[in-house]
Amino acid sequence: MTTTELAPSVAIEPKTKLSGKILKTTLAGALVDVGQSIPGVLHISQLSKDSVNKVEDVVKEGQTVDVWVRRVKKDRIELTMVQPLAYDWKELEPEMVVKGKVIRLEPYGAFVEIGAERPAMIHVSELTQGYVKTPNEVVKEGDEVEAKILNVDRKKKQIKLSMKALQPEIEEIKPAREEKKGKRAHKKEMTEVVEKEEPKEPELTPMQIAWQEAMSKSNADKAFKVRRTKSGLTAEQEEILNRTLEKRLPTGG
Numbered sequence: 001m002t003t004t005e006l007a008p009s010v011a012i013e014p015k016t017k018l019s020g021k022i023l024k025t026t027l028a029g030a031l032v033d034v035g036q037s038i039p040g041v042l043h044i045s046q047l048s049k050d051s052v053n054k055v056e057d058v059v060k061e062g063q064t065v066d067v068w069v070r071r072v073k074k075d076r077i078e079l080t081m082v083q084p085l086a087y088d089w090k091e092l093e094p095e096m097v098v099k100g101k102v103i104r105l106e107p108y109g110a111f112v113e114i115g116a117e118r119p120a121m122i123h124v125s126e127l128t129q130g131y132v133k134t135p136n137e138v139v140k141e142g143d144e145v146e147a148k149i150l151n152v153d154r155k156k157k158q159i160k161l162s163m164k165a166l167q168p169e170i171e172e173i174k175p176a177r178e179e180k181k182g183k184r185a186h187k188k189e190m191t192e193v194v195e196k197e198e199p200k201e202p203e204l205t206p207m208q209i210a211w212q213e214a215m216s217k218s219n220a221d222k223a224f225k226v227r228r229t230k231s232g233l234t235a236e237q238e239e240i241l242n243r244t245l246e247k248r249l250p251t252g253g
Contacts, residue, residue, distance in 0.1 A: 015068055022064075067081055087115055098148075103141065108124055
């Protein structure tokens with residue numbers, strides 16, 4: 001039999017889900033018909049996550065089962081009934097976008113099942129743009145989320161995600177200069193208003209100015225007259241002084 005005859009009729013990748021029929025059971029496992037030109041082989045260790053002592057305890061001949069491809073070889077397709085991980089450690093890389101379900105919340109972040117060996121963690125600071133006090137402000141257990149891988153530590157088996165990395169950044173508006181400009185403009189406007197509100201003294205005509213000067217001088221002369229009277233002026237002297245002062249005042253004509 002040639003290699004071509006042994007090759008599967010359709011290219012099958014690892015982790016591909018198939019439906020098959022149990023053709024035969026053995027002590028080591030079972031043969032499964034998955035519709036390919038070569039048989040599917042299901043080892044006893046791949047029947048369940050738990051330990052299996054007897055193949056017939058899990059599957060029987062003629063039974064239809066769901067299986068996943070583990071490896072494809074020239075003469076057989078190795079299968080498993082244990083659903084494989086969506087991501088192996090070697091497949092996880094920074095900048096990858098993954099989807100998963102929130103399975104646990106902690107004060108410092110949320111744990112997300114993405115189909116890897118370990119749940120991934122989203123720190124509280126990576127949940128969304130802006131400040132977040134606790135994770136439950138953004139997500140709840142059972143939520144389906146999408147996030148970007150920030151870091152993968154294969155030795156510690158840690159996966160760090162960020163939901164914030166997939167969100168548009170919030171632009172901070174800084175109107176400091178505009179505010180200062182506004183304050184200056186407001187101050188200028190207020191100054192103009194005050195200047196308009198303050199009444200200006202009317203300008204005097206030459207005649208009014210002369211009259212004010214004359215009145216000031218008259219008041220001064222009267223004050224002098226009072227002082228002279230108090231100092232002992234006679235009635236005749238006082239009358240002469242009054243006539244003199246009247247002649248010096250301007251007429252209204």
